Amino acid sequence: MVFQELGLFPHMSARRQVDFARRPESKALPTAQLLELVGLEKLAERYPAELSGGQKQRLALARTLASAPRLLLLDEPLSALDPQLRRSMQTLLQEVRASALVDYAILVSHDLDEACQLAARIVRLQRGQVCGDAPSSLPSYPLSPAKEPSCASFAACC
Numbered sequence: 117m118v119f120q121e122l123g124l125f126p127h128m129s130a131r132r133q134v135d136f137a138r139r140p141e142s143k144a145l146p147t148a149q150l151l152e153l154v155g156l157e158k159l160a161e162r163y164p165a166e167l168s169g170g171q172k173q174r175l176a177l178a179r180t181l182a183s184a185p186r187l188l189l190l191d192e193p194l195s196a197l198d199p200q201l202r203r204s205m206q207t208l209l210q211e212v213r214a215s216a217l218v219d220y221a222i223l224v225s226h227d228l229d230e231a232c233q234l235a236a237r238i239v240r241l242q243r244g245q246v247c248g249d250a251p252s253s254l255p256s257y258p259l260s261p262a263k264e265p266s267c268a269s270f271a272a273c274c
Contacts, residue, residue, distance in 0.1 A: 122176040124164040130175050131160040137182040144184035145217070154178045154208060170201035174208065181217055188212070188221040194230065202230075209234055 124133060134147045144150065151157045154174035164172055173193060180188065190209070194202045213221060213234070225231045231238050240248040 122164075122172050124172060124175060124179075126164055129161045129163055130156055130167070130178075133164075133175055133179050134182045137179040139183055142182065142184045144182050147182065150178040150181055153181075153211075170197055170204065173197060173201070173205060177205075177208070177212070181212070184217075186219045188218040190221060190223040192224055192226070195226070206230065206233055 125136070128136060130151060131147060134150055138144060138147065145153065148157065148160075151160050154177055156171060156174055156178065159167065159171060164175070167175065173196075177193070193209075194205050197205060209221075209223075210233075212218065223231065223234055228238075238250055239246055
């Protein structure tokens with residue numbers, strides 16, 4: 117699971133963060149390959165305090181992938197990033213989705229454009245209730261209008 121709050125261990129290097137998450141029977145890529153996948157291979161010995169926000173976000177994703185999850189849960193993992201880093205992470209998430217690293221992924225977002233870009237299917241929630249759904253390949257598909265759009269959330273099935 118990748119949260120808005122990353123939960124990185126301040127006393128562990130990037131490499132150790134990923135190693136720590138790996139299970140002995142894990143079929144995930146080796147740590148070095150996961151760090152390369154997220155573009156942190158040259159920063160493997162750095163600690164979270166020495167990483168930028170985007171680097172921390174990518175490290176959290178690598179750490180999650182190290183456990184070889186069948187289901188990847190993403191709780192607004194891009195919300196705290198600036199636009200350039202957000203696009204970079206969206207590309208990375210698309211690569212993860214296209215690979216065989218996870219079987220399923222669920223992304224929670226308040227950003228419909230982001231959900232459409234990353235998901236195969238979108239469910240719109242308002243006050244905990246499903247109020248519409250559509251395939252993301254049809255972003256103009258009419259979702260039920262929210263009475264309070266600022267309260268709408270999207271669960272995107274990747």
